[in-house]
Amino acid sequence: MRSFRPVAIAALLTAAVAACGAPTHDATANEHSAKPGDAIAAAVAAPTRSADNVARDTYRHPAETLAFFGVKPGDTVVELWPGGGWYTEILAPLTKAGGGTLYVAAPWERGLNRIKEKQAADADTYGALQLAEFPHAGANPKVPDGSADVVLTFRNVHNWRFGGTDNTANAFKQIFAMLKPGGVLGVVDHRLPEDMDSALEEKSGYMKRSSVVAFAEAAGFKLAGESDINANPKDTHDYEKGVWTLPPNLREGETDRDKYLAIGESDRMTLKFVKPAS
Template identity: 70%
Template sequence: MRVLTFMTTVMSFTIAAAAVPSATYASENAPKQAIAAAIADAGRQEANRARDVYRHPAETLSFFGVKPTDTIVEIWPGGGWYSEILGPLTQGQGQLYLAAPERGLTSVKEKIAARPGLSHAMAAVFPNDDGALAVPDGTADVVLTFRNAHNWRFGGIDNAANAFKQMYAMLKPGGALGVVDHHLPEEMDSALEEKSGYMKKSSVIAFAKDAGFEFVGESDINANPKDSHDWPGGVWTLPPTLQGGETDRNTYLAIGESDRMTLKFRKPNR
């Protein structure tokens, strides 16, 4: 009986130990599965799905550590390409803020009202001067901004610095900032940042660090080695804008969307 009891105990321990990695694997992969389901959501526009090949939403959101239970702020959502994914992802579990300039607030509210996947989303003003409809300080788990940092740079260094400071304020301690933007190689003329739509990685990192962020790391998920970064009409020469119309259209379509940096920052726990 003693032998049998010992063997039974060993077997039970072995089974329990074997179950731990499986449970850990399932827990770690749950956010990725939720992201995949949101990307597959029936409410997404087909034209937006066609651009997944350039924007890699599953890999990008996973790199930023996005979870369906997070409070997420999407800065300047524009046409709502990522909003169509972030809405279904957080619906019923997390919270989503869509933060736009005051002149674009009506458009954001219309999108929220028109799309079932965004019914729980809240509109906010960014950047914000007087606190009206601002994302409350210290409430966000993740702040995401896709191809916007160059626009703030167009407004001047102080304008860009203010944008990063306001994003810092939104986040909880330990929260993440994810930045995707058109990448200007370090060896190219910095003056191009003022007109081309491209920015240097060092510039973005400097703005973020000056605001208080820690640089966590980068990914080449959205890199495009075919992009030479020196187009006559800046980044808008390439798709999806194709500023030149039919001129060399097939050439630019073959290149694809711009070379993009994907950078992750963290608000320190203090």
Template identity: 65%
Template sequence: MRYTLPAIALSAIALTAAAAIGAPQMGKPTAELKAAVAASTRTPANVARDKYRNPAETLTFFGVKPSHTVVELWPGGGWYTEILAPYVRKGGGTLYAAAPWPNGVKGTQTLQAKDADLYGAIKLAAFPSAEGAPSVPAGSADVVLTFRNIHNWKMGTTDRSAEAFKQIFAMLKPGGTLGIVEHRLPESADPAREKTSGYVKVSTVRKLAEDAGFKFVAASEVNANPKDTADWKDGVWTLPPVLRLKDVDRAKYEAIGESDRMTLKFRKPNPGVRGG
């Protein structure tokens, strides 16, 4: 199904309104979450990126609690893992690191080898699912989080994004939350750029989630960057932290900062609760 221009325009208006309405109701980060963000165990280079990634505000918007079973998809080197692990550890929750098996979880295993007390309880799982590999049990997660991964699922010769959302839906409990942060492509841009630029349209992400059965809850502009025009020849990797062009116009791209990002919250319907 293709979105017509009027539908895209209405979607953008609705998202802007949701963000404007939802922003004052986001709530303030709890003391527990602030402590996790301020933990001395975090890598200094990761801490330096807080001004772009806004972890306390983002996790508060998603409603992540320390008692939750949380699934972090494709955690890479563990930027968010360094915050989530101590957060759920003190609250009695469970953290899954779910990534392509087995190489995708090597970053988490490195953290576990570095500090077994802090990271040893993280459960490793395959995502996408793989025969013979551990998985996140169906209907077990309170929250699934994905940070700047959807463009990876869409790139290449095979678009794996629809299957990814289907598997995410299966992981969550009824009423559970899917939290998404992704590089944002303007709605007016050529959709073919989603395959090459690292940016994805909000309408594309919403359609993927809603086709999988999710209900849209709210959008936040906490990770927006109006300086990012999203039209770089070398895609999102032109900007920090990658800076693909190295010293070419480096000061210009550093002044822009990291990418403009959508922050979207979805819910898996709960038939047993009024309003789902």
């Protein structure tokens, strides 16, 4: 019995501390121990997201995609070429809640105009965003070298490819520079099957996995993982008007509209690259 007395005393002390209220630092520790997946889920469910964007979650799988890339709410995150801000609507509340930093980088300034509109309409959600030029070409703000934990680009590598291989190589080189050692580059893009003509990369909106990997590895990245989260086996990849034949663009208008709606959004690769730690 005597050997158990210290345990009993410890239990009484623990109960007494609990009765008096937990220390402030313990409460803070518990708050910051929330799983990143929970924070991502909360950001995906943010009431500030537009209804039209939420409707596309079924194709874009944002919670699963961000979790696969290892995005954490306290990270310094860079979103490249955000377009209308589909992912910005998730990343802004995610980093705000976690004390992180979000850079949004695109051609200066036209590529950032729609993000500026969001900032003007909702400063509470988007006011802290850092705007930067990408690819950086001069005196405009840039993402500082070695500052980012994660760089994300969604359906953009094909846009860089339209400008030629040199432009694509430069984009990956600049991404490599902005990441910390050990940092992650997450890429989602429309997937061109490997047995199809590579020339289609210049006009179809689709990219071969091997091409994206080659550009990334040439810049110094290592492929760390890939996922079929955003795959769509219904996509035949062979449309006269390219990937924009499918929703949400539906460039054929009413022609075969139901057919393309049944296919859904494009087949996409989801690739995770890492900047080596040394």
